[in-house]
Amino acid sequence: MIRRALDLGISYFESARAYSGSEAYYGEALGDDRQRIFLTSKSHDRTAIGALSHLETTLKNLRTDWLDLWQLHDLRSEADLAQIFSPGGAIEAFERAKKEGKVRFLGITGHQEPQILLQALELYPFDTVLLPVNPAEPAYLSFLDSVLPEARRRGLGVIGMKVLCRGLGLQVPDYGTPEPWIRYALAHDVSTIVIGCDNPQQVQQNVEAAAKGALGAEEMAKMEAAVAPYARQLMYYK
Numbered sequence: 618m619i620r621r622a623l624d625l626g627i628s629y630f631e632s633a634r635a636y637s638g639s640e641a642y643y644g645e646a647l648g649d650d651r652q653r654i655f656l657t658s659k660s661h662d663r664t665a666i667g668a669l670s671h672l673e674t675t676l677k678n679l680r681t682d683w684l685d686l687w688q689l690h691d692l693r694s695e696a697d698l699a700q701i702f703s704p705g706g707a708i709e710a711f712e713r714a715k716k717e718g719k720v721r722f723l724g725i726t727g728h729q730e731p732q733i734l735l736q737a738l739e740l741y742p743f744d745t746v747l748l749p750v751n752p753a754e755p756a757y758l759s760f761l762d763s764v765l766p767e768a769r770r771r772g773l774g775v776i777g778m779k780v781l782c783r784g785l786g787l788q789v790p791d792y793g794t795p796e797p798w799i800r801y802a803l804a805h806d807v808s809t810i811v812i813g814c815d816n817p818q819q820v821q822q823n824v825e826a827a828a829k830g831a832l833g834a835e836e837m838a839k840m841e842a843a844v845a846p847y848a849r850q851l852m853y854y855k
């Protein structure tokens with residue numbers, strides 16, 4: 618899948634210390650192509666010592682000595698923020714890694730509580746945010762009308778995830794192909810979207826769908842209405 622994505626012109630590649638073998642697959646597949654892509658990973662450890670140890674393992678697995686973006690993984694609670702920003706907290710590791718040139722940009726991710734990401738943006742000048750972008754979002758605790766516009770107002774890069782609600786979206790009647798979901802996400806003020814794939818054919822199909830560009834406003838409203846009855850199930854991640 619990684620080679621197919623590279624051949625199809627994909628330049629954003631994402632992993633995380635928490636994603637079992639994912640980093641090592643990149644280390645094996647990228648080779649010299651690492652130089653020409655934007656490669657990112659994440660740490661879910663809230664302490665500086667733990668995060669630095671994650672970064673060491675991440676760089677070894679990816680077979681590179683730098684990351685384009687390092688993200689604080691899955692911010693969910695006030696307790697997460699308190700630990701990250703307290704003495705000995707993970708933010709010290711993130712700042713040190715940037716100063717030492719091991720990472721170029723720093724970001725945050727989350728899909729449970731928009732308020733927590735908004736607070737994080739207040740606490741530190743992050744470069745990027747990874748958040749859910751799909752037609753179920755407007756129904757409840759939406760990231761689309763809170764974190765996304767605030768991140769843009771502050772000049773951050775925005776990465777959309779949960780574009781297919783981990784595949785569940787394809788069970789919604791009349792929306793059983795990835796194309797409308799991908800085009801819905803691309804209609805938002807995002808820098809890029811990251812989609813999980815299970816085989817090279819899905820990579821190809823998603824690239825072809827994305828090439829069709831953003832969905833129109835009327836189609837977006839129609840899709841939100843069609844998805845609304847299933848919104849709670851589709852947002853299993855909240």
Ligand SMILES: NC(=O)c1ccc[n+]([C@@H]2O[C@H](COP(=O)([O-])OP(=O)(O)OC[C@H]3O[C@@H](n4cnc5c(N)ncnc54)[C@H](OP(=O)(O)O)[C@@H]3O)[C@@H](O)[C@H]2O)c1
Nearest residue numbers: 631691726778779780781782783784795812813815819822
């Ligand atoms: N907190 C965080 O930072 C966080 C949390 C979650 C995810 N992520 C990132 O986001 C990525 C995507 O995960 P996600 O949860 O957002 O999932 P997603 O992209 O919404 O959905 C991925 C799933 O959709 C299905 N799919 C994809 N392309 C398809 C196609 N062409 N045809 C049919 N089915 C297709 C596959 O599931 P089936 O084939 O099984 O149906 C695939 O596993 C992850 O790999 C990860 O990098 C980050």
